[in-house]
Amino acid sequence: MIQLAKGRYVAREATCASDIERVQQLRGLAFMRPGGVDADQFDEICDHIMIEDHETGHLVCCFRFLPLPNGREIGRSYSAQYYELAGLQSFAGRMVEMGRFCSHPDWVDPDILRVAWGAMTAYVDAQKVELLFGCASFAGTDAEEYYDAFAMLSERHLAPRRWLPQIKAPKVFRFADKLRRKPDAKKAMLRMPPLLRTYLMMGGWVSDHAVVDGQMNTLHVFTGVEISAIPPARKRLLRAVAG
Template sequence: MRIDRADSEAELLGPPVSNAEIVKVVAGDFEVRLAQSAAEIDAAQALRYQIFFEEMAAHPTPEVAARRRDFDKFDTVCDHLLVLDRRRGEGPEGIVGTYRLMRRAAAAQIGTFYSASEYDIRAMIDYPGEVLELGRSCIAKDARNTATMQMLWRGIALYAYHYNIQVMFGCASLPGIDPSQHAMALSYLQHHHLAPPEIRVRAVDSRYIKMDMLEPGSYDPRKAMARVPPLIKGYLRLGGFVGDGAVIDHEFNCTDVFITVKTELVTEKYIRHYERGMRDQHD
């Protein structure tokens, strides 16, 4: 998921929101859990700054550049999911991956979900049951592999199970601000993965970019899928959908699409399958 504009008045307001024990999985040298301290949230913000602003060349505000942290007002009310490489340390120094998690209660404190700046998310707000906005996904360059991503998803699945999350959503990005460079990928997403009407979100009119630039049948779907970024592919494999319309973010040099994922397949893949495997080991 993409980064968003920093708020110069935002400050970290103390300890994390949820008990870190809600999510706790150790697999070899790696661990996934929620942040346990303000220091760990600060380290996650430092990793985000490194990836988004130094590696991906986004343009920080003076406040973000001065602190060398990617931060905003949403950080103060969200939970921060972490993957740690315990060979590097079991605290802030061990963090190699992070996701930001925002439930309805957190959005109520701020007054909005982040993605509402780009999309009319009424379908998510009105969705029965608990919803979860995912954001700020990033992994350290030397830890970008399937295992790290699966640890993050196992953590998300446990979090979703604990809070009885029914649907997850957020913005995901394609690089650059020229949608025509992604005509095949965007058209493929619109033609093959558009959300059903009852959960379909639409880009706000002032920022709406047409996704289906190519006619169905005018391109090779396999080649189109190959041009879809890995994170979006991961959401699609979990049964994810895209919303109607893309949004250009000039500040961060990316083109956003809206992603919606119902949690049933996520918990099946990352919790029940894992639990079955553990039972089999003891039978």
């Protein structure tokens, strides 16, 4: 059971139906879902992490984990709806999918993301995970806004060929094929989602295309982080927060 306190925030696993309802309501607010609630069939099989302000009890951030024993189970994941993941079926180690990451729009505090990554690290260590993966989302569906970011992903961060996700979704932006430009590094990092920036700092890699998700109003790329490849200095920082 994950429980972590840092500064004014507490990270813990959801333990009851009312916790899940609060998570779904925050997701509904963050993702602007009709009716104010975001829920799907994966909620029942995932572990949900909540980050709360310990003084007020306000839920300020949440995300969920789907643990898998190995790559043979990857077809059960949320990501498998959008990406052909046959290459990862041969991954022998334990895996976990992290998804539905969101923060309350009224709470802008970098410590929230730090606590979130501390909770992620504690979970990964407890589960002996070897691959962390998920969908990293860009807001909106206009790929042109993110050309420098996508060009940087293409130039520096594509998945190893053996793990590279293939196209499955009906509408995608094939940035690795279409963008042959030198990225403006400053513009690229400014347009890169914070969660994806953190994945990349840990040695993460991405698919060669982005899925155009009209329902969620996002462009998202499959993202993987092999735990053994995380730079030692970054591991120490993460474990310091997790501890």
